[in-house]
Amino acid sequence: MGCISSKHVVAGACSPAPTVGRDVAVVPSSKVHSSLLPLDSKSSLEENKNSKFNKNASKKSSGSFSFRIGFVQRHVEAEQNAAGWPPWLTASAAEAVQGWIPLKADSFQKLDKIGQGTYSSVFRAREVETGRMFALKKVRFDNYQAESIRFMAREITLLRRLDHPNIMKLEGIITSRMSNSIYLVFEYMEHDLAGLVSRPDIVFTDSQIKCYMRQLLSGLEHCHVRGIMHRDIKVSNILLNNEGILKIGDFGLANTISPNNKHQLTSRVVTLWYRPPELLMGATNYGVSVDLWSVGCVFAELFLGKPILKGRTEVEQLHKVFKLCGSPPEEFWKKTKLPHATMFKPQTNYESSLREKCADFPESAVGLLETLLSIDPSNRGTASSALISEYFNTKPYPCNPSNLPKYTPSKEMDAKSYEETASRKKTGDKMREAATSKRQQKRNHKEQSNYGKSTSKENISQNTRKDDGKASFSKGKGGSMLKDHSKTSMDAMLETSQKFNVADGNGYTVPVQGGSNEYSWTKRRKQEASSILSDGSRSKISALDPNFAKETYDLTKQRVSMDFNPKELMNAQGKKEDQGAYWNDGVRRAARKSRFGRDI
Numbered sequence: 102m103g104c105i106s107s108k109h110v111v112a113g114a115c116s117p118a119p120t121v122g123r124d125v126a127v128v129p130s131s132k133v134h135s136s137l138l139p140l141d142s143k144s145s146l147e148e149n150k151n152s153k154f155n156k157n158a159s160k161k162s163s164g165s166f167s168f169r170i171g172f173v174q175r176h177v178e179a180e181q182n183a184a185g186w187p188p189w190l191t192a193s194a195a196e197a198v199q200g201w202i203p204l205k206a207d208s209f210q211k212l213d214k215i216g217q218g219t220y221s222s223v224f225r226a227r228e229v230e231t232g233r234m235f236a237l238k239k240v241r242f243d244n245y246q247a248e249s250i251r252f253m254a255r256e257i258t259l260l261r262r263l264d265h266p267n268i269m270k271l272e273g274i275i276t277s278r279m280s281n282s283i284y285l286v287f288e289y290m291e292h293d294l295a296g297l298v299s300r301p302d303i304v305f306t307d308s309q310i311k312c313y314m315r316q317l318l319s320g321l322e323h324c325h326v327r328g329i330m331h332r333d334i335k336v337s338n339i340l341l342n343n344e345g346i347l348k349i350g351d352f353g354l355a356n357t358i359s360p361n362n363k364h365q366l367t368s369r370v371v372t373l374w375y376r377p378p379e380l381l382m383g384a385t386n387y388g389v390s391v392d393l394w395s396v397g398c399v400f401a402e403l404f405l406g407k408p409i410l411k412g413r414t415e416v417e418q419l420h421k422v423f424k425l426c427g428s429p430p431e432e433f434w435k436k437t438k439l440p441h442a443t444m445f446k447p448q449t450n451y452e453s454s455l456r457e458k459c460a461d462f463p464e465s466a467v468g469l470l471e472t473l474l475s476i477d478p479s480n481r482g483t484a485s486s487a488l489i490s491e492y493f494n495t496k497p498y499p500c501n502p503s504n505l506p507k508y509t510p511s512k513e514m515d516a517k518s519y520e521e522t523a524s525r526k527k528t529g530d531k532m533r534e535a536a537t538s539k540r541q542q543k544r545n546h547k548e549q550s551n552y553g554k555s556t557s558k559e560n561i562s563q564n565t566r567k568d569d570g571k572a573s574f575s576k577g578k579g580g581s582m583l584k585d586h587s588k589t590s591m592d593a594m595l596e597t598s599q600k601f602n603v604a605d606g607n608g609y610t611v612p613v614q615g616g617s618n619e620y621s622w623t624k625r626r627k628q629e630a631s632s633i634l635s636d637g638s639r640s641k642i643s644a645l646d647p648n649f650a651k652e653t654y655d656l657t658k659q660r661v662s663m664d665f666n667p668k669e670l671m672n673a674q675g676k677k678e679d680q681g682a683y684w685n686d687g688v689r690r691a692a693r694k695s696r697f698g699r700d701i
């Protein structure tokens with residue numbers, strides 16, 4: 102956070118416990134890396150392991166080792182609590198906040214709500230000291246449940262591993278020793294792609310789409326190279342600022358890649374419209390290619406102005422996938438071990454209709470889209486190979502982000518309210534029509550029975566107006582959103598405020614996935630580009646190298662390895678998955694018609 106006046110960091114686990122904002126080491130955020138910290142919980146554990154445990158592998162030393170682990174952990178926790186972190190957080194997820202100190206609620210003035218997710222509410226806030234805008238994401242979790250805390254902390258831990266201009270940077274965390282809630286602090290972004298795509302007045306040009314896609318794939322390449330898959334790429338999680346910079350946000354479902362598919366992952370990730378076929382069929386060992394499928398869906402949506410695969414249920418979604426991309430042959434269905442495959446086998450075989458559907462897209466775009474939307478995950482290539490594909494090397498080239506138009510702030514929430522208004526209007530129109538025709542019938546009947554008596558037109562029009570007002574409207578997609586009523590003292594503080602501190606940290610891992618043999622029926626695409634990064638350098642580890650993450654699984658070896666979709670918990674509590682809401686109307690259709698010369 103460049104303009105933050107003072108940045109503090111916990112000096113290290115072995116230093117005397119600091120007090121917030123006073124006896125702590127002051128280190129510029131850009132220079133604070135976990136490697137610079139004298140000792141963190143993980144390294145101290147590793148150190149102990151090497152020196153004590155491995156060298157003298159006796160039962161005695163093993164006992165003393167666990168004693169030391171316990172001691173070090175308690176020491177770290179005590180120090181973090183002294184730094185201002187709440188005990189419920191340090192007890193379950195100390196590594197997530199290691200090296201940082203919490204920001205104070207009174208450093209920010211909370212303004213309007215700008216986003217509502219399944220398990221979070223996002224607010225715009227002003228940093229009191231600098232006047233700079235931030236987005237504060239209040240994450241919902243149960244602080245009495247260690248597991249719930251750890252999954253919330255996973256988002257923090259993974260975000261701290263990433264450092265790229267196209268990834269939303271976690272600037273700090275607001276909480277306090279006495280607090281039972283947490284706000285993640287991000288730089289404020291004026292738009293998300295859901296908001297822009299849903300606007301009837303916006304039709305992206307080819308070079309603008311290329312500019313967005315290049316940034317999206319660059320951010321994703323960074324995640325994948327660091328061994329992280331996002332697992333919820335969709336238009337509402339792609340944020341944009343007024344300088345045309347795109348950042349991937351919402352790492353709430355992200356996880357590290359499981360090397361050699363050692364760990365089972367949940368298939369219940371990725372929002373339905375962006376979910377790849379293998380997850381719909383219940384795959385539990387998958388890799389970064391799930392994100393590439395979602396990128397394909399976003400790519401098509403940028404051209405079409407609406408989601409390309411908009412199923413209402415998992416069955417319908419997969420059916421739409423097969424109709425668009427072609428269904429696998431008999432051989433696949435015989436061989437597959439995907440848990441729900443037989444359940445989803447279509448009765449008819451479908452040929453791909455993608456080229457037909459995208460006939461108006463530029464040829465190189467269709468080529469890339471076909472790769473990204475391959476049923477076989479191993480045919481999707483990588484973010485790196487997409488970035489050096491023909492699409493980016495043919496005219497029109499991507500425009501410069503700073504040349505993208507400046508839009509008025511547009512968010513998924515705005516799209517939802519457009520949709521609500523549109524659906525209200527539609528329902529209202531229908532009800533009005535029904536009411537009018539009923540009244541007309543009644544009137545005709547009355548007129549027939551009172552033939553010769555006068556009918557007051559004024560009365561009829563008055564009744565119509567009254568009915569308009571009374572119409573009960575469907576709630577629309579926004580109705581499924583969670584309302585956050587849990588107002589804490591921190592929330593109250595955020596509404597009136599003063600100043601703040603922040604620090605930084607990092608941690609690394611490595612890349613990519615191996616192919617799945619479920620799909621051996623498909624033709625393999627060339628993979629040689631998969632280990633070449635977009636900047637021309639070679640990834641040290643090839644996407645096809647099964648050893649790619651052997652020594653890079655530290656994080657998942659620890660507690661974050663448990664896979665889970667926290668949103669499912671919310672859904673299980675009666676809250677429906679929110680697919681995001683979009684609207685279509687004549688204006689946008691007309692704009693697209695003029696772009697493509699036909700209605701698509």
Ligand SMILES: Nc1ncnc2c1ncn2[C@@H]1O[C@H](COP(=O)(O)OP(=O)(O)OP(=O)(O)O)[C@@H](O)[C@H]1O
Pocket residue numbers: 215216217218219220221222223235236238269287288289290291292293333337338340350351352353512513514668679
């Ligand atoms: N840094 C930011 N700046 C501006 N708006 C943001 C920012 N981060 C998030 N938002 C807005 O808040 C919305 C929800 O944020 P986010 O996706 O992180 O929450 P979530 O609870 O994980 O949502 P979901 O359940 O839909 O995945 C985003 O779609 C976006 O419109």
